[in-house]
Amino acid sequence: MSIVAEERILVVPTALFIELGYFQGFSRDVDRYWPCLLEGDHVTYRPRGEMEDDPSFKQLIPYVLFRWTAADGTTHLFEYLRGSGQGERRLHAKRSVGIGGHISSVDADAGDTHNAYLDGMARELAEEVKIGSGCVPRIVGLLNDDETPVGRVHLGVVHIADLAGPHVEPCEPDILDCRFSPVAEILPRLHQFESWSDIAVRALFS
Numbered sequence: 001m002s003i004v005a006e007e008r009i010l011v012v013p014t015a016l017f018i019e020l021g022y023f024q025g026f027s028r029d030v031d032r033y034w035p036c037l038l039e040g041d042h043v044t045y046r047p048r049g050e051m052e053d054d055p056s057f058k059q060l061i062p063y064v065l066f067r068w069t070a071a072d073g074t075t076h077l078f079e080y081l082r083g084s085g086q087g088e089r090r091l092h093a094k095r096s097v098g099i100g101g102h103i104s105s106v107d108a109d110a111g112d113t114h115n116a117y118l119d120g121m122a123r124e125l126a127e128e129v130k131i132g133s134g135c136v137p138r139i140v141g142l143l144n145d146d147e148t149p150v151g152r153v154h155l156g157v158v159h160i161a162d163l164a165g166p167h168v169e170p171c172e173p174d175i176l177d178c179r180f181s182p183v184a185e186i187l188p189r190l191h192q193f194e195s196w197s198d199i200a201v202r203a204l205f206s
Helices: 014-021 113-128 183-192 195-205
Strands: 008-013 025-027 044-047 057-069 075-082 129-131 138-144 154-163 168-170 175-182
Touching: 008 014, 008 113, 014 057, 025 195, 057 113, 057 195, 075 183, 075 195, 113 129, 138 195, 154 195, 168 175, 175 183, 183 195
Parallel strands: 057 154
Antiparallel strands: 008 044, 008 057, 025 138, 057 075, 075 175, 129 168, 138 154
């Protein structure tokens, strides 16, 4: 059994997402979904290998965009290319503006899924990047893309982390070709990016 198959990850029933208010694309209505998604007995940790092909559950994924505003007021986002060693094989060779990953049972906090989520997000960020200045990611929306196989089993929780400077370095060798780019320069290239990045950038910055 592979490590991925053995890992147990936080999921919620897709039926709950539909009950709260189904959408395709991006929703800024954070209060409608958050914290309801993390409350109650519906939150479970299930084998990742099973969940990757089971659209009756949504894997909750923190998706953090790093934003830096230059002295001239130009907004920049951190972007990178996903290498073949990145966990989700269906996203390999795609560019991305999002850093994050699964909330694992190792993050579980008995009786407090909110802390587990925050701890899991912090763990994922620390594993993937080194941030040169302090930041507190804040939730700005949710992301759902049922038009792709990977999107059908995931629900993104989109955060923005504002940085004092363009100082983010990869900790993993498969986070490639990293840089901060002006949003105006990213927008014409969104066809190069994974669908979540495309949706998030268009919703938040176009």
